[in-house]
């Protein structure tokens with residue numbers, strides 16, 4: 001029998017939800033980005049992000065269910081990203097997930113943000129064989145992880161200060177390239193002049 | 197028909213279940229800022245203890261602030277999703293209204309004052325009417341001294357209530373013609389939220405989850421800084 005999971009993510013500036021069958025088959029993935037909201041501030045403003053999450057959360061979840069051909073009666077499990085991330089933003093998704101779990105009488109699972117990044121590679125590339133080494137280069141974290149098997153990890157190393165993504169944003173802000181910094185730097189990088 | 201009431205706009209996690217004016221159960225947890233950890237278990241426990249099944253609820257009432265931002269969002273997000281899953285309408289009630297409503301039998305005007313931190317309070321003025329209270333004007337966020345100034349300029353007998361009063365005792369002690377209702381009335385009343393929700397459901401005056409948004413009364417920090425910098 002197919003097992004349907006509803007996943008909710010509100011750790012930063014995106015309100016997102018997805019329906020996944022049997023942990024591998026992505027039936028829907030709805031991401032509402034707030035980039036426009038934070039442009040002009042040169043980075044994500046936690047309070048603005050949290051305000052947007054609470055306004056969007058139920059619509060995003062609803063869309064993910066509809067697109068995924070599911071509803072609250074047919075999902076078996078609800079998960080939410082429970083950190084690391086912006087504390088106030090995370091709480092919106094976690095609260096929503098716990099409420100769904102209670103009202104629909106299904107289990108709730110809190111999922112580590114970085115573990116979700118890791119697992120995304122498995123969803124995208126089901127052919128990946130373990131053991132494997134995965135590089136996480138997200139907005140807030142840069143780390144190298146040995147994945148021995150599904151759900152079995154060993155952190156090989158990580159940055160001690162700023163993550164690569166943060167460095168991009170900060171450099172972009174410094175150079176006046178706008179926010180988000182990654183795409184902006186990517187756009188002008190081909191014109192870079194290499195130094196010997 | 198039972199309604200569930202949730203207000204987490206202050207330091208209190210408040211939950212109640214009831215039918216009309218009759219409250220079957222009420223929980224008020226004060227202290228700590230662990231709204232997200234406490235809220236759902238409290239709802240579950242209250243349902244168990246009152247014997248009210250969630251799928252028998254007719255509506256969900258939620259306190260929409262003004263109040264402390266994070267707690268407020270925990271309550272609104274939780275209430276919204278409960279309403280979505282249970283397919284019931286919502287009733288949004290201001291948290292200052294829930295401070296004033298328990299004092300509806302008072303013989304004078306009521307000043308509801310909630311702590312807004314940063315040396316400010318949320319303030320709403322109410323007069324009693326048969327069966328309830330009526331807010332006079334819009335709620336504001338002001339320094340506590342401005343509340344006292346406003347009350348002194350009106351010069352009418354006033355009952356002060358809310359944790360904004362207890363947070364600023366030096367400001368609110370010995371205000372002419374004003375009396376403090378005491379710590380019992382420090383926080384929004386979940387029982388009042390049950391009553392107000394039930395009344396509005398009767399009049400079919402409810403909202404859909406997507407329409408329910410918190411009342412902040414303050415711009416987000418970055419926005420304030422940005423506007424000051426660009427002006």
Ligand SMILES: [Zn+2]
Nearest residue numbers: 113117138139
């Ligand atoms: Zn991430």
